[in-house]
Amino acid sequence: MRSRDLICGLAATMLFAAPAFAQVKPPKHYGSPIAEADVAALDIDIRGPDGKGLPPGQGTVAAGEKIFAEKCVACHGEKAKGGSQFGAMVGGIGSFTTNARVLTPGSMYPYSSILFDYTRRAMPMDSPQSLTNDEVYSLTAYIYHLNGLVPADGTLDAASLPKVAMPNKDGFIVDDRPDTKATRCMKDCPPINN
Amino acid sequence: MSNKDMPTRSGPPIVDRMREAPPSADRRQFLRSSIAVAGAAVATGASIGGANAQKLEIPPSNKEPGRILEPKVYGLPSKYEAHVKRNRTDVFVNRQNLSDWSMTPLQHQHGIITPNGLIFERHHAGIPDIDPAKHVVALHGMVKQPLKFTMDDLLRYPATSKFHFIECSGNGLTDWKKNASKTVQQTHGLLSCAQWTGVPASYLLEAAGVDVSKGKWVLCEGADGSAHARSIPIEKMMSEAMIVYAMNGEMLRPENGYPVRLFIPGWEGNVSIKWLRRMKVGDQPWHLRSETARYTDPMPNGKWRQFSFAMECKSVITRPSGGMKMQGKGHYEIEGFAWSGNGKITAVDITLDGGKTWREARLEDPILDKCLTRFRYSWDWDGGPAKIASRAVDSTGYVQPTVADIEKSRAIVGFVQHHNAIFPWSIEPDGEVKNAIA
Numbered sequence: 001m002r003s004r005d006l007i008c009g010l011a012a013t014m015l016f017a018a019p020a021f022a023q024v025k026p027p028k029h030y031g032s033p034i035a036e037a038d039v040a041a042l043d044i045d046i047r048g049p050d051g052k053g054l055p056p057g058q059g060t061v062a063a064g065e066k067i068f069a070e071k072c073v074a075c076h077g078e079k080a081k082g083g084s085q086f087g088a089m090v091g092g093i094g095s096f097t098t099n100a101r102v103l104t105p106g107s108m109y110p111y112s113s114i115l116f117d118y119t120r121r122a123m124p125m126d127s128p129q130s131l132t133n134d135e136v137y138s139l140t141a142y143i144y145h146l147n148g149l150v151p152a153d154g155t156l157d158a159a160s161l162p163k164v165a166m167p168n169k170d171g172f173i174v175d176d177r178p179d180t181k182a183t184r185c186m187k188d189c190p191p192i193n194n
Numbered sequence: 195m196s197n198k199d200m201p202t203r204s205g206p207p208i209v210d211r212m213r214e215a216p217p218s219a220d221r222r223q224f225l226r227s228s229i230a231v232a233g234a235a236v237a238t239g240a241s242i243g244g245a246n247a248q249k250l251e252i253p254p255s256n257k258e259p260g261r262i263l264e265p266k267v268y269g270l271p272s273k274y275e276a277h278v279k280r281n282r283t284d285v286f287v288n289r290q291n292l293s294d295w296s297m298t299p300l301q302h303q304h305g306i307i308t309p310n311g312l313i314f315e316r317h318h319a320g321i322p323d324i325d326p327a328k329h330v331v332a333l334h335g336m337v338k339q340p341l342k343f344t345m346d347d348l349l350r351y352p353a354t355s356k357f358h359f360i361e362c363s364g365n366g367l368t369d370w371k372k373n374a375s376k377t378v379q380q381t382h383g384l385l386s387c388a389q390w391t392g393v394p395a396s397y398l399l400e401a402a403g404v405d406v407s408k409g410k411w412v413l414c415e416g417a418d419g420s421a422h423a424r425s426i427p428i429e430k431m432m433s434e435a436m437i438v439y440a441m442n443g444e445m446l447r448p449e450n451g452y453p454v455r456l457f458i459p460g461w462e463g464n465v466s467i468k469w470l471r472r473m474k475v476g477d478q479p480w481h482l483r484s485e486t487a488r489y490t491d492p493m494p495n496g497k498w499r500q501f502s503f504a505m506e507c508k509s510v511i512t513r514p515s516g517g518m519k520m521q522g523k524g525h526y527e528i529e530g531f532a533w534s535g536n537g538k539i540t541a542v543d544i545t546l547d548g549g550k551t552w553r554e555a556r557l558e559d560p561i562l563d564k565c566l567t568r569f570r571y572s573w574d575w576d577g578g579p580a581k582i583a584s585r586a587v588d589s590t591g592y593v594q595p596t597v598a599d600i601e602k603s604r605a606i607v608g609f610v611q612h613h614n615a616i617f618p619w620s621i622e623p624d625g626e627v628k629n630a631i632a
Contacts, residue, residue, distance in 0.1 A: 026352055026397050030343065031333070033341060034340045034342045036334055047481070048480060048481030086289070086290075097495065101608045103487060103608075103609075105487070110486055114482065114486060114487070118483040121420065121423070125290075125419070173493060176499070179600075179604065181599075182585075182595040186551065187551055187552075189549055191550055
């Protein structure tokens, strides 16, 4: 899907950039060999479309509600409706065709595991990467429940999370710019009229 | 700026009404008070401009020794330049202090290089404090041999240095359809330019034995509290991406990624992952929050454009610009910046009548790939109302569009990225220069 773009990018590089790093090759390589296992603690990414990287563990909507009340509500507000620092994390489904698009995990994420990845890497803001995997699964279940995507008695784990159906799954198109065709008019041009 | 900052300029001066700012005041208080102080600045400017001819006297600095050299010191700007500061976003105000941004005072920049203390900032969880002696960059995933690199390892490679701009995809997002901002720092200040020094990313990927026919994307991740990450196509990683540890001759500043960052010329700033700690090669993009729910562009019919990496050709007049005041009719030097994430700038045109007629500006050397380029145009202002703007053309033939041009294909709704439209300033009969985007 990216090929056209990438080909354009490469062409631009070849035409306009002085060959980026030309001819120079390092005389020798540095860095030390490691095993994949050595990176395990840092290897936190989850791949959206298939949930690759989701860890063992599980969490329920009910457990997520308790953790949210303890660690999240101060910034995100009751039932994630928006709080002192951040806007709503619920609602917005169906809003993208209006002039007030409301971006929430429920309305925006094309893949359900994105919420797990982001919560684990960045939340809570004052203590990121402090939650257990069970806590992250629970919060994910709770937030998606508030968005009507997981039932009240729902449980999520590595197998079930990627199956949560996301309303915006087909909402994205890959970069197809340039998408404007301005010309270099010099005289008797239409005025800039935004 | 006041007159005395511009001794070599002929003709009437432009007074920067935003010159005086109270030190470290509360931000909202600053916004209120700056307007009042601006009036004082104009009065000062007017009195200097009206100086009578008189004999020049020997200045006091000729009659006494200056301050002594300190044994060791990091030099700082003159106290008379204290008004030149990076400003936290004050048009779009965030309700917390960690995921925020600050903007470069482009109206005060000379030449094409932004000083290190003025490079714009965008952080997602504040500025980490990282000891370079303990920092490691891991490279793993679809490679023959996973590797880790210490800072010493990276510094042993032959270095390369490149001049490039960096621009946030959100630059200008407050000013698509309304005149929300006053100054060019507010409208365009998520833009800076530096000489970046480091190692081609291809060196590290080749050292690990990457197979570019299989490993098509590289996840790059930061060591900050948000572990900010993006998926980058392997072609860009192998052709132009750099693992950067220095800018403008010194090691990176903490807020710009110390001790090491990714740098991807011409692409939106957030892909140039600061505080780089990990690169993982994969066969497809990850579709992280930062490349789905954020850093995507609203499109018609409720859609979103994804992986819109390139910062397209753009320009803006920085002088005269919003918040300045022209001091009477006469000759003025219009100047500004043009840049393109897709190549070099080949031409910049200037309009003085709101877009009806255009004439070519002078480009100032050097004109470099994916780098700020200065343009200039000599203008005899007749003292009447005017609407001035610049329009850049790049080496792909792309011509900078208007907002109306962009709106033909995109939805300008909400928090909209990639504003590269022509940006007009109006000159009022009293000389006030104002935002005229809407």
